[in-house]
Amino acid sequence: MKEQPQLGVPPLGQVTFAMLGTALRRGVADLRRAPFYGFVFALVYVLVGLIFAAITLATGKSYWLVFAAVGFPLVGPFAAVGLYEVSRRLQRGQALDTLQIFGVILSQSKRQLPSICAIVLFFFLVWFFIAHMIFALFMGFSTMTNVSSSYEVYLTTEGLTMLGVGTVVGAGFALLLYMITVISLPLLLDREVDFVTAMITSFQTVLANPVPLLIWGVFIAVITFVALLPWFLGLFVVLPVLGHATWHLYDQIVAAGAQEHEAAQPA
Numbered sequence: 001m002k003e004q005p006q007l008g009v010p011p012l013g014q015v016t017f018a019m020l021g022t023a024l025r026r027g028v029a030d031l032r033r034a035p036f037y038g039f040v041f042a043l044v045y046v047l048v049g050l051i052f053a054a055i056t057l058a059t060g061k062s063y064w065l066v067f068a069a070v071g072f073p074l075v076g077p078f079a080a081v082g083l084y085e086v087s088r089r090l091q092r093g094q095a096l097d098t099l100q101i102f103g104v105i106l107s108q109s110k111r112q113l114p115s116i117c118a119i120v121l122f123f124f125l126v127w128f129f130i131a132h133m134i135f136a137l138f139m140g141f142s143t144m145t146n147v148s149s150s151y152e153v154y155l156t157t158e159g160l161t162m163l164g165v166g167t168v169v170g171a172g173f174a175l176l177l178y179m180i181t182v183i184s185l186p187l188l189l190d191r192e193v194d195f196v197t198a199m200i201t202s203f204q205t206v207l208a209n210p211v212p213l214l215i216w217g218v219f220i221a222v223i224t225f226v227a228l229l230p231w232f233l234g235l236f237v238v239l240p241v242l243g244h245a246t247w248h249l250y251d252q253i254v255a256a257g258a259q260e261h262e263a264a265q266p267a
Contacts, residue, residue: 005192009201012183013256015209019249020216027245030087031237034096037086038240045239049232081113083243084186091251104189112195113188116181119199127173131166138162178217179206186250205253216249 031038085104089096108114138158183202187193193201206213220242227234 005190007192009187009191009193009197010254011257011261012201012205012253013258013260015205015212015249015253015256017212017215019252019256020212020219022252023245023249024241026087026248027241027243030083030090030244030248031240033090034086035240037082037096037101038244039236041080041082041243042236042239046232046235049228049235053232080239080243080246081108081185081189083240084189084247087244087247088190091248108189111188112193112198113185115195116184116188116199119195120177120181123173123177127170130169134162134166134169138165174221175217178220179203182206182213182217182246183250183253186247190250190254 082101082104085101086096088094089101138161180199180202183205184195184198187198187201188195223238224235224242227238
């Protein structure tokens with residue numbers, strides 16, 4: 001019989017730095033226990049990235065790689081949903097049936113997860129639009145127009161300013177998207193909740209635990225960016241570990257919330 005998700009948002013507890021370390025260790029352990037699924041989900045992401053880079057280079061507009069490097073990781077959390085399911089099954093001692101795992105992912109089309117995917121895609125497209133505007137604003141009147149082959153243009157005052165402004169704006173987009181997805185994605189897989197409630201819950205959880213969760217977000221951004229550098233190949237390790245770890249972080253927050261809720265009940 002198909003397992004039905006529980007209804008509603010569970011109590012969520014306080015996030016500690018110890019949870020982050022535990023989540024990472026459990027993420028590495030899950031990758032070692034089920035490397036096949038980590039490879040498959042990472043392979044899809046790596047192939048998309050390589051195609052993205054190839055098209056960008058083929059158009060002769062390599063400056064888009066600067067914007068893609070910042071914007072591309074924004075879609076990463078959605079790619080990790082299958083990894084959440086693998087970790088959930090490993091944690092509960094359930095069989096890693098390939099058809100069931102991919103079936104869970106497909107079944108999300110009838111639930112709330114596609115709405116989150118649409119929002120992620122919207123953020124990604126808006127970022128590219130704004131990035132193009134930033135480029136045009138600072139480089140549109142540059143005397144060196146062939147930025148695809150004249151990379152020294154980025155070392156000019158206009159180029160450095162463009163990179164600085166683009167980085168700040170891109171970081172703002174990444175931060176907002178992180179805040180509304182870090183908890184909402186595993187929550188939507190685990191529980192029957194509407195996507196708006198899930199996003200609000202995720203945002204509020206980050207606000208309630210700003211230091212550990214923002215450090216976690218910075219860690220994800222940095223290690224993902226480093227993994228992109230050798231032709232996306234580092235994602236074969238980084239993406240599965242982060243995907244599994246995110247599930248375990250969510251699970252610990254839920255467990256802490258249950259303990260806090262029980263402790264608050266009158267004797």
